[in-house]
Amino acid sequence: MPLIPNKAQQIIWSKIEERLKKKQPIRLAILKARQLGISTFVCALAQHYAMTHPDVYVLSIADKLDLPRQWLRRAKIWYNQTPAPLRPHLAASNAKELFFDLLQSRYYIASAEGKLPGTGFALQFLHYSEVGYWQNADSVQEQTFASVPRSGIIIIESTGNQVGDWWYNFYYRAKEGISNFEAIFLPWYLEPSYAIKGAKVDDLTPYEENLLRAGATIEQIAWRREYIQSKLAGDEEKFTRQFPATEQEAFRSGGKNVFTAEQVAQAYKTVREPAWRGEILTSMTDNPRNFKLVESEGGSLQIFEKPNPNYHYCIGADVQWGESEASDYDAAFVECLETGKVAAFIMGRWQMPHWAQILAALGYYYNTATIAPERNSVAAEGVIWTLLGRNYQNWRYPKIYVSAKMLSLRSTGRIEDYGWKTTNQTKTALVAFTMKQTAAGEMDWAVEVAVRQMAAWITDEKTLTLTHPAGQHDDALMARMITAYVAQQLRNTVELYSPPPKIEKIDNMAQRVARQAGLLENSQEDEQEEIELVEV
Ligand SMILES: Nc1ncnc2c1ncn2[C@@H]1O[C@H](COP(=O)(O)OP(=O)(O)O)[C@@H](O)[C@H]1O
Numbered sequence: 001m002p003l004i005p006n007k008a009q010q011i012i013w014s015k016i017e018e019r020l021k022k023k024q025p026i027r028l029a030i031l032k033a034r035q036l037g038i039s040t041f042v043c044a045l046a047q048h049y050a051m052t053h054p055d056v057y058v059l060s061i062a063d064k065l066d067l068p069r070q071w072l073r074r075a076k077i078w079y080n081q082t083p084a085p086l087r088p089h090l091a092a093s094n095a096k097e098l099f100f101d102l103l104q105s106r107y108y109i110a111s112a113e114g115k116l117p118g119t120g121f122a123l124q125f126l127h128y129s130e131v132g133y134w135q136n137a138d139s140v141q142e143q144t145f146a147s148v149p150r151s152g153i154i155i156i157e158s159t160g161n162q163v164g165d166w167w168y169n170f171y172y173r174a175k176e177g178i179s180n181f182e183a184i185f186l187p188w189y190l191e192p193s194y195a196i197k198g199a200k201v202d203d204l205t206p207y208e209e210n211l212l213r214a215g216a217t218i219e220q221i222a223w224r225r226e227y228i229q230s231k232l233a234g235d236e237e238k239f240t241r242q243f244p245a246t247e248q249e250a251f252r253s254g255g256k257n258v259f260t261a262e263q264v265a266q267a268y269k270t271v272r273e274p275a276w277r278g279e280i281l282t283s284m285t286d287n288p289r290n291f292k293l294v295e296s297e298g299g300s301l302q303i304f305e306k307p308n309p310n311y312h313y314c315i316g317a318d319v320q321w322g323e324s325e326a327s328d329y330d331a332a333f334v335e336c337l338e339t340g341k342v343a344a345f346i347m348g349r350w351q352m353p354h355w356a357q358i359l360a361a362l363g364y365y366y367n368t369a370t371i372a373p374e375r376n377s378v379a380a381e382g383v384i385w386t387l388l389g390r391n392y393q394n395w396r397y398p399k400i401y402v403s404a405k406m407l408s409l410r411s412t413g414r415i416e417d418y419g420w421k422t423t424n425q426t427k428t429a430l431v432a433f434t435m436k437q438t439a440a441g442e443m444d445w446a447v448e449v450a451v452r453q454m455a456a457w458i459t460d461e462k463t464l465t466l467t468h469p470a471g472q473h474d475d476a477l478m479a480r481m482i483t484a485y486v487a488q489q490l491r492n493t494v495e496l497y498s499p500p501p502k503i504e505k506i507d508n509m510a511q512r513v514a515r516q517a518g519l520l521e522n523s524q525e526d527e528q529e530e531i532e533l534v535e536v
C-alpha cells in the first residue's frame with residue numbers, strides 16, 4: 001500500500017523543500033502530538049535516502065529496544081514494494097541494517113537504549129525518534145552529531161516530556177534561533193481522523209473556542225471531549241500532554257501546574273513582537289537621567305510602546321542573585337497605568353548597582369515611573385540601596401514603590417519599607433490577582449518568555465511553595481506579576497489621565513472662532529483648509 005502523506009507529513013516535507021531551496025542544511029526539531037505518523041514518515045525519508053545515494057550511512061535511533069526490529073521489518077516491506085528498476089541490490093541483511101551493497105550505502109536502525117553502531121564515518125542522515133523519552137540524549141548527541149557533515153540531514157522528532165529536560169531545551173534553543181535547527185510544532189488537530197463525523201457540540205468553552213480559531217473543527221472538538229471522558233476519565237490535563245494544541249501544553253512540569261492550560265492560552269494570545277529592540281545605556285559615573293537608547297537586534301530592552309507624555313507608568317523588577325550562568329536573570333516590565341498595556345520589557349544579567357542604574361534610566365524614560373524592585377534577598381536590597389542614593393553616588397531615584405501597609409504602620413526611610421516584598425503570602429496574592437486578570441482577558445503579557453515561565457510554574461509537592469521546576473527560571477514571570485499588581489494598587493493613588501472630550505460636528509466657522517479664543521488646538525483638517533483659503 002503506498003504511503004500517502006497526511007497533513008503533518010506534508011508540513012515536514014514542505015519545510016525540507018524550503019530549506020533545500022534556500023540551500024540551508026536540513027536541521028529539523030519537530031515537537032509533535034502523538035500518532036501523527038511522524039516516525040513513519042522520517043523513517044521512509046531516511047530509507048529512501050539510503051536507497052538513492054551511493055556511499056552513504058543513514059541512521060535512525062528509536063526510543064525503545066524492540067522498535068529497531070519492527071522498523072526494519074517495515075523497511076523490508078517498503079523495499080520489496082519498490083518497483084524493481086528503482087530498487088538497489090540488497091545484500092544479505094541482518095537484524096540491524098539494510099545494506100545496499102552495490103551502492104555501498106546502509107540504513108542502520110538502532111535504539112537509544114541499546115548499542116549504537118560504531119561511528120568514525122560520516123553520517124549523511126541522522127534521525128532521532130521520541131528523544132523526549134531517552135535517558136541518554138546528551139551522550140547520544142555527543143556520539144552522533146559530530147559525524148554529520150554540513151551537507152548531511154538531521155531530523156529530530158518527539159512528543160514533549162518534562163519542562164527543562166534535554167528535548168525541552170533543545171527545542172526552545174531552536175525556536176529562539178540560538179541553534180541552526182528549525183523548530184516545528186505539530187498540534188493534534190492536524191490529524192483529520194481525530195474527529196467524530198457529523199458531531200455537533202454546543203456550549204463551547206473559551207478554551208474550545210481558541211481551538212476552533214486555531215484551526216480545529218467542531219468534529220475534532222467533539223472527538224476531544226469524547227476521548228477525555230471515555231479514555232481519560234475526564235482528566236483534561238492528561239489529554240493536553242498527549243495531544244498538545246500548543247508548545248506550552250506539550251511539556252509537563254514536575255509537580256502540579258499553578259496556571260491552567262486555559263489561562264496560559266489566554267496569556268499567549270497577548271504575545272507580540274516589540275516595536276523596538278536595543279539597549280538602554282547609562283554610565284556608572286553619571287546620573288541615570290543621561291541615558292541613551294541604542295537600537296540593536298536581540299537587545300535586552302524591548303519597547304512595545306514609547307512613553308506617552310500624558311500617561312503614568314510603573315516598573316516591576318526581579319533582581320537576580322549572582323552572575324553565574326545558572327542564576328536567574330534581571331528582568332523588569334514597564335506597564336502603563338492608563339492602558340494596562342506592557343510598554344517595555346528588559347532582561348539580562350548586570351552587576352547590582354548597574355541594574356539599579358538601568359531601572360532608574362528606564363524609569364526616567366517613562367515619565368519618572370514608580371519602580372517596584374522585588375526585595376527578597378540581600379541582593380534586592382542592594383538595588384534599593386542604590387536607587388535611594390546611598391551607594392556613594394550623586395543621584396537618588398525619586399519614585400520607589402512603598403507598600404501601603406508599610407506606609408500606614410510607620411514612617412518610611414528604612415530600607416525594608418521599600419520595594420515589593422515577596423513572601424509566600426504576597427506570592428499567593430500575586431498569583432490570585434494574575435489568574436483573575438488573565439482569565440478575564442485583562443492582563444497583557446506581551447512577552448513569550450514570561451508566558452512560557454507561567455506555563456511551567458508549579459506547586460512543589462514537598463514544600464507546597466509556588467516555584468519554577470528545577471533548572472528553569474521564573475524571573476520574567478515574577479517581574480510581570482509584580483508589575484501588574486503594583487500597577488493596580490497605584491491606579492488608586494494617582495490621578496489618571498483621561499483625554500479631553502472630543503467636540504463633534506461643529507462647522508468650520510465655529511471651530512475657527514473656538515481656536516481664536518484658544519479653546520481648540522489646530523487639527524490637521526483645519527490646516528488643510530487654511531491652505532486652500534490662501535490659494536483662493
Ligand atoms: N500517511 C499515512 N497514512 C496512513 N497511516 C499512516 C500514515 N503515516 C503513518 N501512518 C500510521 O499511523 C500510525 C502512527 O504512526 P507513527 O509514525 O508511529 O506516528 P508518530 O511517530 O507521530 O507517533 C502508524 O500505525 C502508521 O503506520
Ligand SMILES: [Mg+2]
Pocket residue numbers: 038039040129130
Ligand atoms: Mg513516533
